[in-house]
Each structure stands twice: as C-alpha cells, then as structure tokens.
Amino acid sequence: MLAIAALAGAAxxxxxVRSVHANLEPGVNLSAYRAYxxxxxxRRATGDPRLDNNTIVEQRIRQAxxxxxxxxxxxxxxxxxxxxxxxxxxxxEERVDIANVxxxxxxxxxxxxxxxxxxxxxxxxxxxxxxxxxxGWSEGNVSGIIENQRWMEERIDDAVARILRQLxxxx
Amino acid sequence: xTRILLVAAALAxxxxxxxxxxxxxxxxxxxxLDITQYRTYDWxxxxALPTGDPRLDANPFFQxxxxxxxEKQFAARGIARVTTGTPDVLxxxxxxIDTRIDVNRTERAYLECQGAGxxxxxIEYEAGTLVLDIVDARTNSLIWRGWARESVEGVLGHxxxxxxxxxxxxxxxxxxFPAR
Numbered sequence: 001m002l003a004i005a006a007l008a009g010a011a012x013x014x015x016x017v018r019s020v021h022a023n024l025e026p027g028v029n030l031s032a033y034r035a036y037x038x039x040x041x042x043r044r045a046t047g048d049p050r051l052d053n054n055t056i057v058e059q060r061i062r063q064a065x066x067x068x069x070x071x072x073x074x075x076x077x078x079x080x081x082x083x084x085x086x087x088x089x090x091x092x093e094e095r096v097d098i099a100n101v102x103x104x105x106x107x108x109x110x111x112x113x114x115x116x117x118x119x120x121x122x123x124x125x126x127x128x129x130x131x132x133x134x135x136g137w138s139e140g141n142v143s144g145i146i147e148n149q150r151w152m153e154e155r156i157d158d159a160v161a162r163i164l165r166q167l168x169x170x171x
Numbered sequence: 172x173t174r175i176l177l178v179a180a181a182l183a184x185x186x187x188x189x190x191x192x193x194x195x196x197x198x199x200x201x202x203x204l205d206i207t208q209y210r211t212y213d214w215x216x217x218x219a220l221p222t223g224d225p226r227l228d229a230n231p232f233f234q235x236x237x238x239x240x241x242e243k244q245f246a247a248r249g250i251a252r253v254t255t256g257t258p259d260v261l262x263x264x265x266x267x268i269d270t271r272i273d274v275n276r277t278e279r280a281y282l283e284c285q286g287a288g289x290x291x292x293x294i295e296y297e298a299g300t301l302v303l304d305i306v307d308a309r310t311n312s313l314i315w316r317g318w319a320r321e322s323v324e325g326v327l328g329h330x331x332x333x334x335x336x337x338x339x340x341x342x343x344x345x346x347x348f349p350a351r
Contacts, residue, residue, distance in 0.1 A: 049267040049300040050320075055313045056199040096272055096293060112293050114272050147197025 018140035018159070022166035028133045030124070031171040035077035036069065036084035038062065039125065048092035048116070050146055060153050061088055064160035065122065073170045084133075087123040092116050092142060118142035120159045136163040194340065198317040198347040206349040209314075211253045212245055214238065215261035215306060224268035226327045227299075236334045237264055240341035241303065248351065260314070263304040268323065271298040299323035301340050317344035 024030070046052050065086065066076060074084065097113040117139060124134040138159040145151050222228050241262065242252060252258075272293050300320040307314050319340035326332045 049265060049269075049302050050197065050316075050318050052265070052302075053304075053313075054199065054316060056201055056316060059201075094272055112274050114274055114293065147195060149197075149199050152199075 018138055018162070020136070020138045020159075020162045020166060022134065022136035022163065024134050024168060025132065029171070030134060030168055031073075033084040033124075033126075033133075034073060034075060035082040036074050036086050036124075037076065037078050037080075037082035037127070039085045039087040042087070042089070044089060046090050046092055048146070051090055051092060057090070057152070057156070060156050061090070061120070061160065064157045065164070068161055068164040072164065072167055083127050085125040085127040085130075087121075087125060089121045089123075090118070091121075092118045092146075115141045115143045116146075118145070118155075120156070120163065122160070122163050134167065136166045138163050193321075194343060195320040196318070196340075196343045196347065198315065198344070200349060201312070201314045204314050204349065206315075207351050209250065209259040209307075211251050211258040212260045212262050212305075213253055213258040213308075215263040215304075222266050222268060224327075227266050227268065232330055233266065233333065233337070236337040237266070237301065237341065240338050244341060244345040244348075248345075248348065258308050261306045261308045263306065265302045265304070266299065267302075268297055268299050268327075270295050272296075296322045296324050297327075299326070299336075301337070301344070303341070303344055315349070317347050319344050 041058070043053065046054075051057055065088065069076075069086075076082075093116070095115055095117045097115070118141075119137055119139045121135065121137040123132055125132055140155075140159070142152075142155065145155050227233050241264070245252065245262075250260075272295055274293055298320055299322075300318060302316060302318040304313055305315040306312065321336065321340065323336070326336050
C-alpha cells in the first residue's frame with residue numbers, strides 16, 4: 001500500500017511538471033540580431049492580483065533574462081538603436097486536474113487536484129518592424145511558490161534559463 | 172491504533188483547513204531594502220483598477236476599514252502619517268475578488284475509504300485578495316508588497332464581519348513587514 005501511495009504521489013506530481021516550449025518564425029535568422037532593449041512595460045493583468053503591477057517580480061525577471069542573454073551574444077542597448085525588442089508576460093490560472101488513477105486504494109490522487117498554473121512568456125520582436133521573431137515559454141505549478149519570495153525567485157531564474165536555452169545557437 | 176488515529180486526525184485537520192478557509196499571506200520585498208530610512212507615509216492616489224466586484228468598487232465602508240486598520244499598524248511601528256510635505260513612502264492597496272476552486276476532502280479523513288466516494292468533489296468559492304503596496308515616494312518604486320487572500324463567503328454585505336476580516340488580514344500582512 002505504501003508503494004501504491006508513492007506511485008499515486010508521483011502521479012499527482014506529474015501534473016506539476018514544468019513544460020518549456022519555443023517557436024522560431026520560419027526563415028528568421030536570430031544571429032543577425034545583437035543589440036536588444038526592453039519593450040515598454042505593458043500593464044496587462046496577470047490573472048493573479050499578487051502579481052499585477054508587481055515591479056519586484058518584474059525586476060527579477062529582467063535580471064534573469066539579461067544574465068541569460070549576455071553569454072548568447074546579445075547586448076543590452078538602451079540608446080534606442082537596439083534591433084531587438086524583448087517582451088515578457090506572466091500569467092497565472094487556476095486549474096483542476098481530474099484524478100488520473102482509479103480509486104481502487106486510498107491514495108492522494110484519487111481526487112481532483114487544484115493548482116495555480118503559472119506561465120512565463122518571453123518574446124523577441126524585431127524592433128523596427130514589430131514582427132515577432134521568437135517566442136519561448138515555460139509553464140508549471142506555482143501553488144505555494146508566489147508567497148515564498150525565495151522560492152519564487154528561484155523559480156523565475158530557472159524558468160528564464162530553461163526558456164532561453166531553447167534559443168537557436170548563434171551562427 | 173493510536174498512531175492511525177493521530178494520522179486520521181491530522182488529515183482531518185488539514186482537510187478542514189483547505190484553501191477555502193486558510194488565509195494565504197505573503198510578501199515581496201525589494202532586494203537590499205533598508206526599512207529604517209522610512210519614517211513617514213501618506214496614502215497614495217486611489218487605485219483605479221476595478222476590484223472584480225461591484226460590492227467593493229468605491230465602497231466607502233470597505234475603504235474606511237482598510238485605511239483604519241493600516242493606519243493602526245503603521246502607528247504601532249512608529250511610522251507617522253504626514254499630510255503636508257513629502258512623505259517617505261506612499262501606501263496603495265488593491266482589493267479584488269475572484270472565484271476559486273477548492274477540493275472537499277473530508278472523506279479522506281478515513282483511511283479505510285475506498286471507491287468513488289473517496290474522490291472528493293470541487294466547490295467554488297469567492298476569494299478576496301487585499302494587496303498592500305508600499306512605494307518609495309522619491310523614486311516612485313515599489314519597495315514592499317504584502318497580501319492576504321481568503322474566502323469572503325458570507326462576509327460581503329455584513330459590515331461587522333467585513334471589518335473583522337479586514338482587521339485580521341491587515342494584521343497578518345503587517346506581521347511580515349520588515350522589522351526596524
């Protein structure tokens with residue numbers, strides 16, 4: 001029964017696994033871009049009042065992105081001459097996972113599992129044409145994370161690193 | 172047997188304190204903040220964002236309760252309100268109401284529980300979130316944010332219950348305020 005409980009726990013944890021994806025616009029050569037700047041902050045609702053207009057979180061995301069972009073050959077240029085504009089967006093949505101294990105034994109996952117799904121999207125946009133060149137995002141369970149600043153910062157750093165690892169290698 | 176009972180009791184207790192009843196309290200602080208340099212505050216311009224509920228939008232009772240509770244907490248920490256001149260910090264708050272989901276887990280208290288009845292079911296409830304922002308008045312940057320989120324079922328529309336919940340929420344938020 002212990003083994004089953006462990007399996008069930010793993011199954012419940014499975015819904016929490018983070019996923020990372022990226023799309024590159026066909027025909028785009030990101031190596032042609034070097035200087036980037038932050039796009040003006042778009043005050044969009046995140047779906048979670050704890051994160052709306054939260055400049056402490058925004059600052060952390062920017063620091064992480066700047067740290068990950070530098071070794072990939074992108075330089076911050078705030079003079080207005082940047083050819084790449086970087087956007088990001090955070091959203092949180094409450095989700096319900098219905099049990100994925102038949103309730104034959106007492107187990108953790110025999111019940112609906114409610115959690116906050118957090119998504120971080122990073123967009124690289126051509127600064128002149130406004131055309132989206134590349135989009136990367138990470139999604140994961142953030143229940144219990146946002147209220148712990150250290151965990152939240154670790155999660156941001158980790159998500160940004162995983163997302164930007166999807167960038168095509170510079171040619 | 173005693174141990175099983177204890178486990179069952181613990182499970183029952185945790186089930187009883189599901190999302191619908193436990194207050195979610197948290198705070199974010201700007202890196203390297205030195206709170207001792209801030210001694211005075213004033214209320215910032217009113218928050219223009221809607222609350223997500225007409226019962227709270229521009230509700231003077233609600234606003235009075237929040238402001239009163241916050242002013243008490245500041246006073247207790249030796250941070251004085253100034254209404255003339257420039258304060259060190261500006262205080263904003265934002266209240267919102269969302270529909271959230273909780274899983275009723277009472278059946279799980281019985282470890283023998285088997286079959287579909289153990290599955291639990293979901294209930295929707297209204298959660299109110301009060302976010303308190305403290306902004307450096309000179310740089311206009313957020314230095315601290317604290318919040319409390321809790322079910323507001325049966326609270327809205329009852330002024331005494333609302334006052335009590337606000338007082339409790341503001342108290343819990345300020346427990347996380349950096350010590351001087």
